[in-house]
Amino acid sequence: MTHLHEPLQFHAEVAHAPPRPGTVLLVGAGPGDPELLTVRAARALRRARLVLYDHLVSREVLRLVPEDADLLYVGKESGRHTLPQESITELMVRLARSGKSLLRLKGGDPYVFGRGGEEAEALAAAGVPFEVVPGISAAQGMAACAGMPLTHRDHAASVVFATGHLREGSRDGAQRGGAGAACAVDLDWAALARPRQTVVIYMGVATLPVICAQLIAHGLPADTPAAVVERATLPEQRSLVGTLASLPALAQMHDARAPALIVVGSVVSLHGVLSREAAVALEHTEAR
Ligand code: SAH
Secondary structure: OHHHHOOHHHHHHHHHOOOOOOOEEEEEOEOOOHHHOOHHHHHHHHHOOEEEEOOOOOHHHHOOOOOOOEEEEOOEEOOEEOOOHHHHHHHHHHHHHOOOOEEEEEOEOOOOOOOHHHHHHHHHHOOOOEEEEOOOOHHHHHHHHHOOOOOEOOOEOEEEEEEOOOOOOOHHHHHHOHHHHHHHOOOOHHHHOOOOEEEEEEOOOOOHHHHHHHHHHOOOOOOOEEEEEEOOOOOOOEEEEEEOOOHHHHHHHOOOOOOEEEEEOHHHHHHHHHOOOOOOOOOHHHHO
């Protein structure tokens, strides 16, 4: 057997070698309803020993983790960071290098506005083995549960996911309103305002008035159907349905809150027929 002839020094090196790094599973928890986890994600959760989870992961999903496993909250709410992103990444690398395998649980899909790409890059750079388990993104859960197909032959031939989140340091500009607010959201408005397209905006509740105004300014008719869908797929799901012109007032009147998506495009008009929600849809005429 070859290893018996290996020099002693080799064995000494092995004895002092750092532990083999643990594996990181970057898992998408889906939009909230635990029935919408992938089979792979559910299996990984049931086997997990150490879980680092985000703000948007629902309690129902966390219940799948064994009781004796360690759960670490590293959540980020807009403007309130428990741990800065760099510290989360460093912690993951440190834990994995000490030999611990861990499950990093993120809302929706890890690679849709979840900074999962950055985390995976850091793991790759540190030589930590990792695997990504995709999840149903909020937009897909919303489409099914709020009855707004993302594409439809009669309505939209393309779909765009965008973020309404402010760039770092631009919060003041948005609060002041006007031109400052308009450039605070860094989006390609002309591309978003194309016809026969569905636009889904994540993290856009705070900047909704800017988003609607910019889409109108860049050519979308003011009566384009538009909606805010809060807590999609969860029992508390609520849709506020109006138009680009009426939605900001509607959202304010009904105190729309994150987590919510903004949906723009004529697919929104299918909500009345396709939604599973019972009569929570508010016609835009109410906002007038
Ligand atoms: N990776 C996630 C998105 C993270 S960004 C995904 O793929 O879904 C966080 C934003 O996602 C929230 O601010 C909100 O805009 C959206 N979001 C997440 N879960 C949601 C839900 N259940 N209903 C509506 N929006 C949701």
